[in-house]
Amino acid sequence: MPRLVDHAARRREIIHVTWRLVARHGLDSVTMRDIAAEAGYANGALNRYFAGKDELLQASFEYVFAQTNDRVAAAIGDRRGLEALRAFCLEVLPLDETRVLEARIVVSFWGRTVADDRFAGVNAVALREWRTQVVGWLQEARRAGDVPAAVDADLAAAHLLAFLMGAQTFVVAEEPLLTPHQQRAALDAHLAQISR
Amino acid sequence: MPRLVDHAARRREIIHVTWRLVARHGLDSVTMRDIAAEAGYANGALNRYFAGKDELLQASFEYVFAQTNDRVAAAIGDRRGLEALRAFCLEVLPLDETRVLEARIVVSFWGRTVADDRFAGVNAVALREWRTQVVGWLQEARRAGDVPAAVDADLAAAHLLAFLMGAQTFVVAEEPLLTPHQQRAALDAHLAQISR
Numbered sequence A, B: 001m002p003r004l005v006d007h008a009a010r011r012r013e014i015i016h017v018t019w020r021l022v023a024r025h026g027l028d029s030v031t032m033r034d035i036a037a038e039a040g041y042a043n044g045a046l047n048r049y050f051a052g053k054d055e056l057l058q059a060s061f062e063y064v065f066a067q068t069n070d071r072v073a074a075a076i077g078d079r080r081g082l083e084a085l086r087a088f089c090l091e092v093l094p095l096d097e098t099r100v101l102e103a104r105i106v107v108s109f110w111g112r113t114v115a116d117d118r119f120a121g122v123n124a125v126a127l128r129e130w131r132t133q134v135v136g137w138l139q140e141a142r143r144a145g146d147v148p149a150a151v152d153a154d155l156a157a158a159h160l161l162a163f164l165m166g167a168q169t170f171v172v173a174e175e176p177l178l179t180p181h182q183q184r185a186a187l188d189a190h191l192a193q194i195s196r
Helices: A002-025 A032-039 A043-048 A053-076 A081-092 A097-113 A117-143 A153-172 A180-195 B002-025 B032-039 B043-048 B053-076 B081-092 B097-113 B117-143 B153-172 B180-195
Strands: none
Touching: A002 A032, A002 A053, A002 A097, A032 A043, A032 A053, A053 A081, A053 A097, A053 A117, A081 A117, A081 A153, A081 A180, A097 A117, A097 A153, A097 B097, A097 B153, A117 A153, A117 B153, A153 A180, A153 B097, A153 B117, A153 B153, A153 B180, A180 B153, A180 B180, B002 B032, B002 B053, B002 B097, B032 B043, B032 B053, B053 B081, B053 B097, B053 B117, B081 B117, B081 B153, B081 B180, B097 B117, B097 B153, B117 B153, B153 B180
16 A cells, blocks of 8 residues: 555645646646656656646646635535635635636646647536536525525526636736735625625 | 738738637647648748747737727727626627637637736736726716716726636636526626626
8 A cells, every 4th residue: 555655645746846837837838857857756757657748737737626625625614605605716716826826727727628628628527516516505595595596596606607717817917907805805796796 | 002911911811810720729739830721821931921829829819809899899889888888798708609719719828828928918918908998988887877986996897807708718618607698697697786
């Protein structure tokens, strides 16, 4: 077993180095050679852990997604309904340096999905998972009487996710279109519109 | 003059071919050779019109932006305030095949902005131009009494643009998260929230 654990830990280390490099320089500029150098491996040695750059990029996107989901689970704790939904949104919005780097990875990755069906599929799975969760929180909120029965949970979930994804695209503009303070204000306006 | 006109017309033709290829296959997969072949030029002949792929990509993004703005101007006509704003949004949302292709170009381009400051600057200029226009329509709507004085036009503009940009990112998911019908419904809910 120690060898297997070791292999998984090494993969995580390499992914972590990759996502930092990609967030800073973009997918196109980062080579397997750069990643090996930054992670302290000889050039060919990464192949034991990842078959190629595409596999590594997919793992990096999935790592960012899993990292966000871990923070979401911790932030939600026992919260349900609208409060859980708000906690989720606050972990996805690019409110601090880590989440800005994550948004840069995600925007870089989206660019690749246009040309690559495998990447498009990975992105679609992640988006659908989030939509299902958001719909679930909205349904809880409806049962608790916090969201009117007239609100279409599927539509409201996709509308809210569009806002969150759009806020991620803003991080690649030179000057952010929404400051962290404005992101929170826009989120509260958005949730107020669903719950009133 | 005919030679100059010719040059500009040729540039437009090449840009048009480029954006169709990029929308279909993504930025990374499309080469200058592909573009030359599709446009009916010998391989080196594109250099008379564009210094390289980056210049051509930037021109393609600006072409999509200008094309959208032309449609916006035509759709708005004499409309002002909220009606003008709604017409703008309907031209930006990926509601038909042309606008889905445009969204694919834009998402591809955003991916490149992470690594390339020149592209990031071009994107920032376009976003700021739209924000200024949206703020202007919201101020008109406020003067007409259609939007409460309490609405922060800068915040509302950026929030609405985030929704529009997020809807663009959805086109790269396999199955769209918002059907055209749902995009319109989400837009109307969004505008109702600003104007009520």
